Amino acid sequence: MMEVNRDRVKALMDQVRGIHEGAENQARARFWQIFPHERWEPALIRTLPAPREGGKIPFVVEPALAMWSEILGFDTVAYYQDPLTYLTAQLEMKIYHARHFKDDTYIDKSFRILFAALLEGTVMGMPFGFTEEGHPWLDYAHPLVQSPEDLERMEPPDFHQCGIMPLIHRFYTEMTEALGDDFLVKFPDWLMGPFGVACELRGFDKFLMDLLLNPEFAQQLLRAIVEARKSWQAECDRFLGVERTRGVLGNDDVYCPTLSPALYRDMILPLEMDLCEHYGGVFYWHSCGDTTKLIGDIARIPVLDLFHCGPWTDVAKASQTMGGQGIPLEICVEPVDKVQRATPEEQRRHLQDIVEQIPDHVECYVKVDSLEVIRDLPTELAAIQSWIDVAREVLGR
Numbered sequence: 001m002m003e004v005n006r007d008r009v010k011a012l013m014d015q016v017r018g019i020h021e022g023a024e025n026q027a028r029a030r031f032w033q034i035f036p037h038e039r040w041e042p043a044l045i046r047t048l049p050a051p052r053e054g055g056k057i058p059f060v061v062e063p064a065l066a067m068w069s070e071i072l073g074f075d076t077v078a079y080y081q082d083p084l085t086y087l088t089a090q091l092e093m094k095i096y097h098a099r100h101f102k103d104d105t106y107i108d109k110s111f112r113i114l115f116a117a118l119l120e121g122t123v124m125g126m127p128f129g130f131t132e133e134g135h136p137w138l139d140y141a142h143p144l145v146q147s148p149e150d151l152e153r154m155e156p157p158d159f160h161q162c163g164i165m166p167l168i169h170r171f172y173t174e175m176t177e178a179l180g181d182d183f184l185v186k187f188p189d190w191l192m193g194p195f196g197v198a199c200e201l202r203g204f205d206k207f208l209m210d211l212l213l214n215p216e217f218a219q220q221l222l223r224a225i226v227e228a229r230k231s232w233q234a235e236c237d238r239f240l241g242v243e244r245t246r247g248v249l250g251n252d253d254v255y256c257p258t259l260s261p262a263l264y265r266d267m268i269l270p271l272e273m274d275l276c277e278h279y280g281g282v283f284y285w286h287s288c289g290d291t292t293k294l295i296g297d298i299a300r301i302p303v304l305d306l307f308h309c310g311p312w313t314d315v316a317k318a319s320q321t322m323g324g325q326g327i328p329l330e331i332c333v334e335p336v337d338k339v340q341r342a343t344p345e346e347q348r349r350h351l352q353d354i355v356e357q358i359p360d361h362v363e364c365y366v367k368v369d370s371l372e373v374i375r376d377l378p379t380e381l382a383a384i385q386s387w388i389d390v391a392r393e394v395l396g397r
Contacts, residue, residue, distance in 0.1 A: 002074040004088045006178060012091035013180055019098045019107050028106045031058035042189030042236060043246040043283040046306055047106065049328050054360030056396035058104035061384055062369035068093055070377050077134030080115065083174040103388055110184035113171055115164055120192040121200040122163025123232060143203040148217060151224050159235035187240055190229050191250035194271045197225045199253055211267055222271055230278060246283035247275055255289025265297045276301050295321045306330055316357040323362030333368045340374060340383045347387050351394040
């Protein structure tokens with residue numbers, strides 16, 4: 001089992017410092033736009049790729065939390081309840097990654113507080129809890145918004161007391177106190193887009209029907225969510241003492257065929273444009289679903305720093321549309337069939353197919369995340385190592 005105590009944290013910090021300052025890690029910095037801690041703000045949840053001008057495409061791997069718990073031997077119940085366990089695990093992840101996964105990940109001295117996808121729903125009043133294995137969950141079976149009267153009763157979320165916020169504040173305070181001044185605990189931001197939060201509050205099927213049958217009510221709910229988001233983020237920025245210039249649109253529920261291009265363009269995009277204007281820009285637009293038919297409209301967002309091209313989104317279309325506007329791409333590879341269950345030759349063919357769709361001028365990186373233990377840990381680690389070797393061959397060193 002993973003050792004958890006303050007002396008261990010001090011030793012791990014020294015190891016991370018050594019890795020961070022090492023020549024191998026610093027050489028990887030050339031692939032990325034590294035933001036110093038003093039310029040950090042909550043929306044900066046990714047590291048942007050550097051201009052490559054036809055050069056190597058960097059690549060990264062990210063095991064899921066359950067795999068990390070098996071690798072490092074920590075309890076996921078404690079991970080989400082004990083700040084010292086969370087902190088120790090995050091530091092151990094950096095060290096293990098640097099020693100065993102020879103990808104292009106730049107090891108820094110910061111990490112995010114992340115409780116799965118709990119934050120937005122809980123601060124709006126959704127009931128939540130934790131499974132027996134410790135994982136956070138929302139009570140989707142009891143949506144809060146049943147009628148227009150429910151909207152009238154909504155109040156601005158309390159940044160300190162609503163939903164999961166007391167737990168987040170406890171984690172932030174205790175981990176910040178335990179770390180050296182050269183480390184940064186990244187307070188969570190409101191990430192989920194208005195559509196996803198509306199589906200949580202109203203129920204997925206009901207809200208989809210509202211968009212078609214009762215669009216005025218749907219817009220009222222979406223607007224209420226946007227105003228709650230702005231209020232919460234203003235309090236967050238005051239608490240952290242940062243000046244916000246960007247927001248994030250986490251839109252895993254926004255894709256085809258769940259939403260038609262017309263519904264996205266007419267009902268959702270205007271709110272995202274409003275948020276872009278409010279912030280000054282959108283740092284990251286994310287959906288793991290197929291957004292191929294939505295890309296042209298997403299590209300109308302005036303300021304966009306990074307676009308997530310998920311496993312089912314057409315890489316060529318994203319490269320042409322987003323890359324043509326100078327918007328970098330995070331190109332995500334489907335982890336099960338293209339990495340974990342794929343032979344080296346299948347891994348190679350898929351990566352080569354991706355590369356052939358990316359013009360030299362497009363800034364991007366290739367990412368594999370959500371890697372789970374679907375057979376046994378040694379088998380999955382061997383598959384990851386195979387993919388890294390293949391990626392080195394195809395994408396360059």
